[in-house]
Amino acid sequence: MSMDDPEATEPSLEGGYDPDAVETRWQQRWVDEETYAYDGDPGQDPNTTYAIDTPPPTVSGSLHMGHLYGSTLQDFAARFQRMADGDVLFPFGYDDNGIASERLTETELDIRHQDYERREFQERCREVCAEYEAEFTDKMQALGTSIDWSHTYKTIEPRVQRISQLSFLDLYEKGREYRKKAPAIWCPECETAISQVETEDDERHAHFNDIAFEIASDGTDREEFVISTTRPELIPACVSVFVHPDDEENADLIGETARVPIFDHEVPIIEDERVDMEKGSGVVMCCTFGDQNDIEWYQAHDLPLRVAIDETATMTDLAGDYEGLSTEDAREAIVEDLDDDGFLRDRREIVHDVGVHERCDTSVEYRVSKQWYVEILDHKDEYLAAGQEMDWYPEKMFTRYRHWIEGLEWDWLISRQRDSGIPFPVWYCEDCDNAVMAEKDDLPVDPLSDEPPVDSCPECGHDAFEPEEDVFDTWATSSLTPLINAGWDWDADAEAFTMDNPELYPFDLRPQGHDIISFWLFHTIVKCYEHTGEVPFDATMINGHVLDENREKMSKSRGNVVEPDAVLSEYPVDAVRFWAASAAVGDDFPYQEKDLTAGEKLLRKLWNASKLVDTLAPREPDEPETLEAIDRWLLAELDDAVEDLTTHLEDYEFAKARDRLRTFFWNTFCDDYLEIAKTREDEPSTQYALRTAHRTFLELWAPFLPHVTEEIWQAVYAADAADLESIHTREWPTPKGYEADLEAGETAMEVISALRRYKSENQLPLNADLESVSVYGPIEGFEDAIQHVMHVQELSILDDEPEVTTEVASIDLDYSTLGPKFGSKVGEIDAGIDSGEYEIDDDAGVLRVAGEELEDDLFEVAVERSYSGEGEMIETESAVVILQDD
Numbered sequence: 001m002s003m004d005d006p007e008a009t010e011p012s013l014e015g016g017y018d019p020d021a022v023e024t025r026w027q028q029r030w031v032d033e034e035t036y037a038y039d040g041d042p043g044q045d046p047n048t049t050y051a052i053d054t055p056p057p058t059v060s061g062s063l064h065m066g067h068l069y070g071s072t073l074q075d076f077a078a079r080f081q082r083m084a085d086g087d088v089l090f091p092f093g094y095d096d097n098g099i100a101s102e103r104l105t106e107t108e109l110d111i112r113h114q115d116y117e118r119r120e121f122q123e124r125c126r127e128v129c130a131e132y133e134a135e136f137t138d139k140m141q142a143l144g145t146s147i148d149w150s151h152t153y154k155t156i157e158p159r160v161q162r163i164s165q166l167s168f169l170d171l172y173e174k175g176r177e178y179r180k181k182a183p184a185i186w187c188p189e190c191e192t193a194i195s196q197v198e199t200e201d202d203e204r205h206a207h208f209n210d211i212a213f214e215i216a217s218d219g220t221d222r223e224e225f226v227i228s229t230t231r232p233e234l235i236p237a238c239v240s241v242f243v244h245p246d247d248e249e250n251a252d253l254i255g256e257t258a259r260v261p262i263f264d265h266e267v268p269i270i271e272d273e274r275v276d277m278e279k280g281s282g283v284v285m286c287c288t289f290g291d292q293n294d295i296e297w298y299q300a301h302d303l304p305l306r307v308a309i310d311e312t313a314t315m316t317d318l319a320g321d322y323e324g325l326s327t328e329d330a331r332e333a334i335v336e337d338l339d340d341d342g343f344l345r346d347r348r349e350i351v352h353d354v355g356v357h358e359r360c361d362t363s364v365e366y367r368v369s370k371q372w373y374v375e376i377l378d379h380k381d382e383y384l385a386a387g388q389e390m391d392w393y394p395e396k397m398f399t400r401y402r403h404w405i406e407g408l409e410w411d412w413l414i415s416r417q418r419d420s421g422i423p424f425p426v427w428y429c430e431d432c433d434n435a436v437m438a439e440k441d442d443l444p445v446d447p448l449s450d451e452p453p454v455d456s457c458p459e460c461g462h463d464a465f466e467p468e469e470d471v472f473d474t475w476a477t478s479s480l481t482p483l484i485n486a487g488w489d490w491d492a493d494a495e496a497f498t499m500d501n502p503e504l505y506p507f508d509l510r511p512q513g514h515d516i517i518s519f520w521l522f523h524t525i526v527k528c529y530e531h532t533g534e535v536p537f538d539a540t541m542i543n544g545h546v547l548d549e550n551r552e553k554m555s556k557s558r559g560n561v562v563e564p565d566a567v568l569s570e571y572p573v574d575a576v577r578f579w580a581a582s583a584a585v586g587d588d589f590p591y592q593e594k595d596l597t598a599g600e601k602l603l604r605k606l607w608n609a610s611k612l613v614d615t616l617a618p619r620e621p622d623e624p625e626t627l628e629a630i631d632r633w634l635l636a637e638l639d640d641a642v643e644d645l646t647t648h649l650e651d652y653e654f655a656k657a658r659d660r661l662r663t664f665f666w667n668t669f670c671d672d673y674l675e676i677a678k679t680r681e682d683e684p685s686t687q688y689a690l691r692t693a694h695r696t697f698l699e700l701w702a703p704f705l706p707h708v709t710e711e712i713w714q715a716v717y718a719a720d721a722a723d724l725e726s727i728h729t730r731e732w733p734t735p736k737g738y739e740a741d742l743e744a745g746e747t748a749m750e751v752i753s754a755l756r757r758y759k760s761e762n763q764l765p766l767n768a769d770l771e772s773v774s775v776y777g778p779i780e781g782f783e784d785a786i787q788h789v790m791h792v793q794e795l796s797i798l799d800d801e802p803e804v805t806t807e808v809a810s811i812d813l814d815y816s817t818l819g820p821k822f823g824s825k826v827g828e829i830d831a832g833i834d835s836g837e838y839e840i841d842d843d844a845g846v847l848r849v850a851g852e853e854l855e856d857d858l859f860e861v862a863v864e865r866s867y868s869g870e871g872e873m874i875e876t877e878s879a880v881v882i883l884q885d886d
Contacts (some may be wrong), residue, residue: 011712011715022143026710031751034150035146040503040504050645053507067564072580090147090676096154097420125420155474158444163483163489182371183366191417199357199358202361204353207348211343215257216258231325233319238267254270257269288524289368311417313327314327369474373411374476382529394586396586400886401522415472421472423447424471434460436452436465479528514646544589554739575600578595578596578602613674622684637745639738696733744778758874776881807864810861816860817857818858822852847861
C-alpha cells in the first residue's frame with residue numbers, strides 16, 4: 001500500500017497500537033518505495049560496502065522457525081549497519097538446485113524423475129519451485145526484513161549456471177579437479193554419489209554375527225577362524241581377510257588362504273596395522289565395499305573388485321541365489337543359510353552408529369564409479385589458515401570448523417546422478433575418453449542438448465562425443481554466493497575474471513546456522529579461496545537452533561514443532577523479533593511464549609510512552625542554554641546507553657543490546673524520568689530532554705522493532721507523510737557528550753521512588769508535602785529535583801549513616817546436604833540455632849554451632865535492620881532515607 005493512496009491510513013498516535021494494520025502497511029510500503037535498495041556505486045575499491053552473504057534457503061517446503069530466527073538476526077545486523085555506515089547490501093537467494101527440489105517436485109506432482117527427459121523434468125521443477133519461491137518471498141517480507149528485493153537470485157537461473165560452470169572450468173584449468181573411477185559414498189535411496197559432508201552417524205539396531213571361515217591352505221594346524229560382522233550380505237564381495245601384525249593369537253593365519261562360506265571362493269589372509277584387535281575376534285574380512293577401511297585396503301593392497309550390491313541397494317548376480325534381494329532381505333537370508341550350513345557360531349543384538357545420508361536417513365553404501373572431485377586434502381592447512389583470518393561470532397564456533405578440516409578423509413566429490421541440477425560443461429571422446437570442456441563464452445551449456453565446441457577430439461581426432469550426464473552437487477553452486485552477488489564473471493577481452501561489484505567483496509558478514517559449517521561455510525571458503533586467493537568474508541555469525549519449551553530439538557516425529565504461521569497469527573512481528581534477540585548468538589535456545597508476551601508489553605509501553613511525551617513537550621523544542629541537573633543526568637545516561645548499544649551491535653551481541661536498551665527505556669526513562677517529567681512539563685530543560693531522549697531511543701529500537709518505531713516516527717517527526725524519510729535510513733545515534741554524576745542521579749531516582757512508594761502505602765496524594773527528609777547517600781546536585789518532584793519542604797544530606805541495628809532474623813539450613821554430612825547431629829544443630837547458642841564468623845565464612853563448623857554453602861543468614869532514632873527509615877540500594885513529620 002502506498003501512502004499516496006487516498007484510502008491509506010496515515011500514521012497517527014491516536015488510540016491504541018494496532019500491529020495488524022501497522023505492520024502490513026509498512027511492510028508493503030518498504031517494498032514499494034525500495035527503502036532498502038542498495039544504492040552503492042559499482043566499481044569502488046574492494047570491500048568498501050557492508051555486504052551480507054545471506055544463506056539461500058532450500059526450496060523444499062515452507063518457512064520454519066529456523067528461517068524466522070536466522071533471518072531476523074541477519075536483519076538486526078543489516079538495519080544497524082545501514083544506519084551506522086550507510087550503504088548495505090542485504091540480498092536474498094533461493095536454493096532451487098538439487099535433490100530437495102527434485103523430491104519436492106516428485107511429491108507435489110506425484111511423478112518420478114526417471115519417467116521424464118532431463119530438460120522436461122527440470123521444467124517441472126522450475127514450475128513447482130516458482131510457486132514456493134513466491135510464497136517464501138511473501139513470508140520473508142511479512143517478517144519485516146530489510147532485504148533488497150532488487151538483488152535476488154536463484155541457484156538454477158542462467159546467470160548462476162554460468163558462474164557455477166565457470167567455477168568448474170577455472171578449477172579444472174588450475175589442476176584442482178579430477179575425474180576418476182574410484183570408490184564413492186553412495187545413497188541407494190537418492191541413487192547418487194554424495195560427499196563426506198552429506199553423511200552423518202545415526203544409531204541403528206543390528207546384530208553381530210560370528211561366522212566361521214574355513215582355512216583352504218595347509219600352513220596352519222587350524223581348520224577355521226571366526227569373523228564378527230554386522231553385514232553378512234557383503235560376504236559375496238569378500239576379497240581378503242586381514243590380521244594385525246601384532247596379533248599373536250592369529251599370527252599363524254597370515255599368508256594363508258581362507259574359503260568364504262556359502263560362496264566358496266578363496267581369498268588371501270594379509271597382515272595390516274589398520275585392523276582393530278579389540279573388535280570381535282580380531283580377524284576382519286575386506287569386502288568391496290563395506291566401509292572406509294575396505295576402501296583403504298582395496299587401494300593399498302591392489303585387491304580385486306567384487307560388486308555384490310548395485311546402485312539401488314539390490315544384490316547383483318555376484319550374490320548368486322540372493323540376486324535381486326534388497327540388502328536387508330539378503331542379510332537375513334544369508335544368516336539363515338549360514339546357520340543351516342553350520343557356519344554361524346553366534347548372533348547377538350547391538351546398537352551402533354551407521355553412516356546415513358543426511359537428507360533421507362538412508363544407510364549409505366560405497367560403490368566404484370567415475371566421479372568428479374575437487375582436490376582439497378592437500379590444501380587443508382590453507383583452508384584452516386583462511387578460517388583463522390575471519391572473525392567468528394561466537395568465537396567458539398571456529399573449533400567446529402577446525403575439527404571438520406582435521407577430520408577430512410576424502411576430496412570433495414561434486415558430481416551427482418540426478419536430473420535437477422546444473423550440468424557439467426563436458427563431453428568425452430567416445431574413442432579415447434578425453435574430456436572436452438565448453439568454451440567460457442558459450443556458458444551456460446547443457447551437453448545433453450548442446451554440441452561440443454570442437455568437431456573432433458584434440459587427442460585422437462575421433463569425431464564422436466559422449467555428453468556428461470551428471471550434474472553438480474548443490475553445494476558446488478551454493479558455495480559461490482559471494483561471487484554470485486559480487487558479479488564475478490570471465491572478461492574475454494581482459495582474459496581474466498572480474499567483478500561487476502568489487503566494492504562488495506570480500507563480504508563483511510556470513511550469517512548461518514551451526515549445522516552447516518561443514519557444508520556451506522567450508523565449501524564457500526574452498527571455492528572462493530581457490531578462485532580469488534582471498535577469504536570470502538571478514539566475519540561469520542553462527543546462530544543456534546530454536547528448541548521447544550523443554551529444550552528438545554523440534555521434530556515432526558516428536559510432535560513438538562512450532563509453526564511460524566501460528567506464532568505470527570497470534571503475536572505482532574515486532575514481538576517475535578524481540579523474542580529472537582533473547583539468546584546469545586550461537587546458542588540453541590527454547591521457544592517460550594513469555595518472551596513473546598514480554599515483547600507485546602514492550603510495544604504497548606513504547607506506544608503509550610510516546611503518546612505521553614507528545615502531551616508533555618513540543619515536537620521541536622529549542623535547546624536551552626543550561627540544562628537542569630535531572631535533565632542533564634537523563635541525557636548522560638542516554639549517552640551511556642548509546643555507547644553500550646553501539647559496541648554490542650558491532651559485536652553482534654543482540655541479546656545484550658536488547659536488554660541494555662530495555663533497561664534504559666523501561667526503568668530509567670519510563671519508571672524514573674517520565675514520572676518526574678510530568679511535574680516539570682513547563683520547564684524548557686525538561687521538554688528538550690524529553691524530545692531528545694524520545695527521538696534517540698526510537699532510533700535505537702529501530703533495528704529490533706522496525707514497524708512500531710516507523711509508525712511512531714512518521715506520526716510524530718516526519719515533515720511530509722507523502723515524502724518518506726524512513727527512520728531506518730537515518731544516521732545511527734552517537735553520544736552527544738553530556739556529563740553528569742550518574743551515581744548521584746541513580747541514587748536520587750531511588751530516593752524519589754522510595755518517597756513515591758511511601759506516599760502510596762500511606763494513602764497520601766503524590767503532591768502531598770513532606771516536612772523533612774534526610775538522606776545518607778550520594779545525591780549531590782539533585783537536591784532540588786527531589787524537593788520539587790516529591791514536595792519536600794526541607795531536605796538535608798547526612799554525613800554519617802544513621803544508627804541502624806542489624807540483627808539475625810533467621811538462619812536457613814540446606815538439609816539435603818546437612819543430613820548426609822552430620823546425620824543425627826542435625827537435631828543438635830537445630831536446637832543450638834533456636835536457642836541462639838551459635839556464632840557466625842563472617843571473616844571465615846562459617847557458622848559454629850553444637851560443636852560443629854558449617855561452611856557457608858550449608859546455611860543462609862537473613863538479617864533485619866532497624867532504626868531507633870527519630871522519624872521513619874526507608875532503605876534503598878544506595879541510600880538511607882529518614883522522614884520526619886513535625
